[in-house]
Amino acid sequence: MTVFWTTWIIVLTLGNVLFALWLLSSTARKKHGDAAAGPETTGHTWDGDLAEYNNPLPRWWLGMFYLSIVFGLGYLVLYPGLGAYRGTLNWSQANQWAGEMSAARVSGDRIYARYAAMDASALQHDPQAMQTARHLFAVNCAQCHGADGHGARGFPNLSAANYQWGRDPDTVIQTITEGREAAMPAWGEVLGDNGVRQVAEYVYTLSGRTGEPALAREGQALFATYCVACHGQDGRGTAALGAPNLTDTVWLYGGSVASIAETVTKGRQGQMPSQGSRLTPIQIRLLAAYVTGLAEESNGQQP
Numbered sequence: 001m002t003v004f005w006t007t008w009i010i011v012l013t014l015g016n017v018l019f020a021l022w023l024l025s026s027t028a029r030k031k032h033g034d035a036a037a038g039p040e041t042t043g044h045t046w047d048g049d050l051a052e053y054n055n056p057l058p059r060w061w062l063g064m065f066y067l068s069i070v071f072g073l074g075y076l077v078l079y080p081g082l083g084a085y086r087g088t089l090n091w092s093q094a095n096q097w098a099g100e101m102s103a104a105r106v107s108g109d110r111i112y113a114r115y116a117a118m119d120a121s122a123l124q125h126d127p128q129a130m131q132t133a134r135h136l137f138a139v140n141c142a143q144c145h146g147a148d149g150h151g152a153r154g155f156p157n158l159s160a161a162n163y164q165w166g167r168d169p170d171t172v173i174q175t176i177t178e179g180r181e182a183a184m185p186a187w188g189e190v191l192g193d194n195g196v197r198q199v200a201e202y203v204y205t206l207s208g209r210t211g212e213p214a215l216a217r218e219g220q221a222l223f224a225t226y227c228v229a230c231h232g233q234d235g236r237g238t239a240a241l242g243a244p245n246l247t248d249t250v251w252l253y254g255g256s257v258a259s260i261a262e263t264v265t266k267g268r269q270g271q272m273p274s275q276g277s278r279l280t281p282i283q284i285r286l287l288a289a290y291v292t293g294l295a296e297e298s299n300g301q302q303p
Ligand code: HEC
Pocket: 182, 183, 184, 185, 187, 199, 200, 203, 222, 223, 226, 227, 228, 229, 230, 231, 241, 242, 243, 244, 246, 250, 251, 252, 253, 254, 255, 260, 263, 264, 268, 269, 270, 271
């Protein structure tokens, strides 16, 4: 602030205070104790005998005005108000914000430092840790995986007993930190409609269901040729490739013959966005413990 504006503000502010003081003292007349003459009036009369009393302000009322002036002056000494003068407390919005932030950071760091020393199962049994994790999940993950982590079509159910990319703590931490890009190729052109139908029937039977045995038998041969490289000889998947287990009841894109045929025809490229730049390693460890804990609660069955 330039000297001119500082002076301008100081003169204006203090001038106002002084003016208020003058106004108060000039109107605060003493009560006239002249009982015989009766109360003083303003001198106006209406309708012949209607007069207006001219009483001074009550003392306590006046006192409040003086007090507010004292308060105002005190405030101007302690806090910034007079131009560039910073006040004896050296208060500023920026200072206050910085102070509150560093207090919050210190208490946050203390909480996270406690979690750093705990392994996944200890975290899962710590109510405060899981409370923090639930909050992190709601803010960062629920929009895709659902508030309860049960997912939706295309978004994995994290309470499942099997994870597509692997369920041990380190793998889940890697999944969350780096993200995942699944690459299920499109087989429509290679297999044709018939071939797709046959292999879909075969995949359908892998989870213990019976479809059309004749088609499934044809499909088995196609599966052995085109699919085992990723989904494995027995169809149980390969976590390193993110190729899901096709023998369980958990389906990312649907387990009906039609859904399976659509997956096989068009391929699928599910993407889990990496979180490493948004969350700290300790937050990610907490989340990994939380989502794998979901599996134990619900026994991993997807409806
Ligand atoms: C190159 C490796 C690879 C090959 C070969 C492959 N898949 Fe996949 N498959 C994947 C991956 C990875 C996914 C997961 C896609 C995702 O998460 O978006 C997947 C997903 C699927 C799914 C969806 C499962 C679900 O839960 O919804 C089906 C069904 C499937 N594959 C069937 C097949 C069949 C049948 C073949 C052979 C014709 C085949 N796959 C060949 C890698 C492969």
